[in-house]
Amino acid sequence: MREIFIGCDTGEANDPRGQQIEIDLLDVVDAVSIACGGHAGDSESMRRLVDLASQNDQVIGAHPSYPDRDGFGRRAMEISRADLEETISEQLRSLLSIAESRRVPVSFVKAHGALYHSLAEDPELAVWFWKLTEETCPSAFIVMPLGCPAVRALREANAPVWAEGFCDRAYGADWKLVSREEPGALISDPTTAADQAEHLVLEQMCDLLCVHSDTENSVSIARSVRDRLRGLVDRQE
Numbered sequence: 001m002r003e004i005f006i007g008c009d010t011g012e013a014n015d016p017r018g019q020q021i022e023i024d025l026l027d028v029v030d031a032v033s034i035a036c037g038g039h040a041g042d043s044e045s046m047r048r049l050v051d052l053a054s055q056n057d058q059v060i061g062a063h064p065s066y067p068d069r070d071g072f073g074r075r076a077m078e079i080s081r082a083d084l085e086e087t088i089s090e091q092l093r094s095l096l097s098i099a100e101s102r103r104v105p106v107s108f109v110k111a112h113g114a115l116y117h118s119l120a121e122d123p124e125l126a127v128w129f130w131k132l133t134e135e136t137c138p139s140a141f142i143v144m145p146l147g148c149p150a151v152r153a154l155r156e157a158n159a160p161v162w163a164e165g166f167c168d169r170a171y172g173a174d175w176k177l178v179s180r181e182e183p184g185a186l187i188s189d190p191t192t193a194a195d196q197a198e199h200l201v202l203e204q205m206c207d208l209l210c211v212h213s214d215t216e217n218s219v220s221i222a223r224s225v226r227d228r229l230r231g232l233v234d235r236q237e
Contacts, residue, residue, distance in 0.1 A: 006211065007033060007208050007209065008031075026058065060105070064087075065112035067087045076118065122149075127159070144162075146165050147204065167187065
């Protein structure tokens with residue numbers, strides 16, 4: 001069975017409980033996306049999470065966004081390409097400098113929120129984003145939602161890509177995420193999340209499975225998904 005990563009987004013919680021959940025998730029996941037100042041995160045949180053992830057031998061990724069801390073990066077922004085380039089580069093450099101000081105690589109880049117969805121639906125913008133990230137994080141994988149136009153465009157451009165699926169978010173018939181505003185958009189039952197993870201891996205060829213730390217039962221979901229993946233490997237051996 002090909003290598004599949006379980007990941008979570010971190011550095012986003014402001015309260016002690018949320019921060020503890022992020023730490024607890026680091027005991028379960030393989031890949032850690034670290035917010036680097038656009039929608040959340042600061043130098044202190046980046047240092048803490050890089051240290052924790054490196055101690056656990058986890059793959060570290062940058063999690064840049066539109067510069068929108070008030071809206072948590074979930075609002076589409078009217079921003080010039082030059083300004084977007086400046087803020088993304090600044091966010092990537094801030095995390096990379098900390099990672100380099102710990103002698104650990106930044107192995108992937110996953111945009112957050114509205115920027116993630118903008119890139120997913122705009123192949124030209126996604127290729128631009130990849131070339132921009134290459135300047136700071138050479139050879140880093142670009143994370144995009146499975147089945148989106150950007151995945152195809154990036155692969156045609158020979159970019160390293162991880163197709164990502166969400167264990168704790170509902171999908172529509174077209175395999176696009178159901179809006180968070182819709183009933184049932186969030187999956188909080190660990191078994192249901194594991195069922196979806198199995199489908200994402202076997203039927204949708206997902207490379208990275210994401211669990212959000214602010215989803216109810218997120219740590220239990222991550223454990224359930226991890227156990228299910230181990231079961232899949234055992235059955236194929």
